[in-house]
Amino acid sequence: MVRPVEYCVSLKPYTTLRAGGAAEQFVVARSADDMASISEYAHRHDLPVTYLGYGSNVLPSDDGVPGLTVLNRSSRIEIDRNGTVRAETGCSFQDLFLKSVQSGLRGLEFAVGIPGSLGGALVSNAGAYRSCVSEFLTELEIVLDGTRQTVSPSWMEFSYRNSILRRAKPPRCALLSVTMKLPKGDPKRSYDEAREYQRQRIGKQPPSPSAGSFFKNVNDSVLAESLETLPPALKVAGVVPAGYLIEQAGMKGYRFGGAMMGRRHANFVLNVKNATAAEIYHLAESVKKRVARRFGVCLEEEVLYLGDWSRVGRSHD
Ligand SMILES: Cc1cc2nc3c(=O)[nH]c(=O)nc-3n(C[C@H](O)[C@H](O)[C@H](O)COP(=O)(O)OP(=O)(O)OC[C@H]3O[C@@H](n4cnc5c(N)ncnc54)[C@H](O)[C@@H]3O)c2cc1C
Numbered sequence: 001m002v003r004p005v006e007y008c009v010s011l012k013p014y015t016t017l018r019a020g021g022a023a024e025q026f027v028v029a030r031s032a033d034d035m036a037s038i039s040e041y042a043h044r045h046d047l048p049v050t051y052l053g054y055g056s057n058v059l060p061s062d063d064g065v066p067g068l069t070v071l072n073r074s075s076r077i078e079i080d081r082n083g084t085v086r087a088e089t090g091c092s093f094q095d096l097f098l099k100s101v102q103s104g105l106r107g108l109e110f111a112v113g114i115p116g117s118l119g120g121a122l123v124s125n126a127g128a129y130r131s132c133v134s135e136f137l138t139e140l141e142i143v144l145d146g147t148r149q150t151v152s153p154s155w156m157e158f159s160y161r162n163s164i165l166r167r168a169k170p171p172r173c174a175l176l177s178v179t180m181k182l183p184k185g186d187p188k189r190s191y192d193e194a195r196e197y198q199r200q201r202i203g204k205q206p207p208s209p210s211a212g213s214f215f216k217n218v219n220d221s222v223l224a225e226s227l228e229t230l231p232p233a234l235k236v237a238g239v240v241p242a243g244y245l246i247e248q249a250g251m252k253g254y255r256f257g258g259a260m261m262g263r264r265h266a267n268f269v270l271n272v273k274n275a276t277a278a279e280i281y282h283l284a285e286s287v288k289k290r291v292a293r294r295f296g297v298c299l300e301e302e303v304l305y306l307g308d309w310s311r312v313g314r315s316h317d
Contacts, residue, residue: 004027005025005026005027005068006025006026006027007024007025007026008022008023008024008064009022009023009026009069010022011023011052011055011060011065011069011306014052014055014071015055015056015058015059015060015211016054016055016056016115016209016210016211016212017055017058017059017209017210017211017269017271017275017280017303018209018271019059019060019062019209019271019275019276019277019280020059020060020061020062020277020306020307021060021061021062021063021064021065021277021307022064022065023050023060023064023065023068023069024064024065024066024067024068024069025047025067025068025069026068026069026071027068027069027070027071028070028071028073029070029071029072029073029074029090030073030074031074031076031088032074032076032088032089032141032176032177034074035051035070035072035074035088035089035090035143035174035176036143036148036174036176038068038070038174039070039143039146039174040143040146040148042067042068043143043145043146043172044146047067047068048066048067048068049067049068049069049070049172049174050065050067050068050069050070050306050307051069051070051072051119051174051175052069052070052071052072053072053089053090053116053117053118053119053120054092054115054116054117054120056114056115056116056120056211056212057116057120057123057124057126057211057212057302057303057304058211058303058304058305058306059211059277059280059281059303059304059305059306060277060306060307061277061305061306061307061308061309061312062276062277062278063307063308063309063310063311064307064308065306065307065308066307066308070174072089072090072117072119073090074088074089074090074091074176074177075088075090075091075092075095076088076091076177077091077095077096077099079099079100079103079105083105083181083182083183083184084138084179084180084181085100085105085136085179085180085181085182086177086178086179086180087118087177087178087180088118088176088177089117089118089119089122089175089176089177089178090117090118090119091117091118092115092116092117092118093108093111093114093115093116093117093118093120093121093126093133094111094112094113094114094115096108096111096118097109097111097112097194100182101185101187101190101191101194102187104184104185104187105182105183105184105185106182106183106184106185106186106189106190107131107135107136107182107183107185108136108182109129109131109190109193109194109197110127110128110129110130110131110132110197111126111128111133112194112197112198113128113197113198113201113205114126114128114212115212118133118178119175121133122134122137122140122156122163122165122175122178123163123165123166123175123304124161124162124163124166124302124304125156125158125159125160125161125162125163126161127161128197129197132158132160134153134156134158134163136180136181136182137153137178137179137180138152138153138179138180138181139151139152139153139178139179140152140153140155140156140175140176140177140178140179141175141176141177141178142173142174142175142176143173143174143176144171144172144173145171145172145173146172148176160216160219161216161302166304204264204265205264205265205268206262206263206264206265206268206270208260208270208271208272209270209271210262210268210269210270210271211269211302211303212268212302213242213243213265213267213268213302214242214267214268214269214284214301214302214303215242215246215267215284215287215288215299215300215301215302216242216299216300216301216302217239217240217241217242218239218240218241218242218245218297218299219238219239220238220240220297221238223240223295223297224237224238224239224240225238227240227244227248229248230244240297241267242267242299243265243266243267244266245291245294245295245297245299246261246266246267246287246291246299247266248294248295249287249290249291249293249294249295250290251266251286251287251290251291252266254283254286254287255272255283256279256282256283256286257273257275257276257279257282257283258271258272258273258274258275258276258279259271259272259275259279259280259283260272260283261283261287269283269284269303278312281305281309281312282312284301287299
C-alpha cells in the first residue's frame, strides 16, 4: 500500500460533530492516484473500506468503523480557459468556489458555508439556495469494484440530497476526481452573492459542533397545504422544512445527554457537552418518533451513520 496504515484511530477529530469511535485501520490519501491504489488494494484483500472527506455529514458509531477508513486529502484543482474544471475529490468545496471565481467562472457561490470536501458533496448532491453540485458535472473518475474508470454523471443517479452512493447497500466505489463545466462570470457579482449567502448562514447557524441539517426536508404537497402556518412560497413548492416539523412537534432545544436540538435552527443536532454517538442517535430517534406521531411523516436523515450500530439497535437500512 502507498501510505502507512495506523490502527484504532479515533474519528472524533475528523468529524464536525466531534463524536464517535475509532477506525479499525486508518490511512490518508494525498492524491487521486493514492485513492485509486488504496481502493484497488482494499478490493483485492476484500477489506471493507470507508472514505472520509471533512466528516461534516457523518456520525461514526461509538463502537467504531470496521476495516479501512481512508481520509481523502487529494486536493488538486486545474482550471482551463474554456471553463473546464478538473478537481480531485478531497479538495474543499469552498476552495473550489474560490479558485473558479479567480479564473473568471461562476456557479459555485452556493458552496460557501458548506464545510465539506467535493467527494462528500457528490455523495449527498450537496446544495443550497436552489443550486446543487451535480448541475455542473460532465464526468467522474471512480474506482468501482477495484477497477479505475470514467463514468458520466448519470451513473450517480443524483436527486435531492441523494445519489447511488447513499443506498442502503451502495456499490463499492471511491470517487477520485471530476470534470466540471462552469459558465463565465463576473468575480465581483460572485463574491457579493457568496457574501450574502454567508451572512444568511451566520444568522441561522449555531457555533456548537454539528453536521449541519440533520434531516432532509420533506417534499409533500398535501402535507404542505395542510399546515396553516407554513409560508405560502413553501406551500406552492410543496416543501416542508424538517426544522419546521421539529419545531412544531415541540422538539426545539430538546436534549438527550450531551446532544441537543438547535434553538436557532431546529434541524441542527448539536454536540453541546461531549455527546456520544449513541446519545446523538437516540436524540434523533426521539425527534423522528415525535414528528411521525404529530404529522404522520418519517423524517429521513441527511447525516450518514458509519460503522457498527448493532449494539444500539440500529439496522443498516
Ligand atoms: C455547519 C454546516 C453546514 C452545512 N450546510 C450544508 C448545506 O447548506 N448543504 C448541504 O448539502 N450540506 C450541508 N452540510 C453538510 C455537509 O457539509 C455536506 O454534505 C458536505 O458536502 C459533506 O462533505 P464531507 O467531505 O464532509 O463528507 P463526509 O462527511 O466526510 O462524508 C460524507 C459521505 O460521503 C462519503 N464519501 C466522502 N468522500 C468520498 C469519496 N471520495 N468517495 C466515496 N465516498 C465518499 C463518506 O463515506 C460518507 O458516506 C453542512 C454541514 C455543516 C457542519
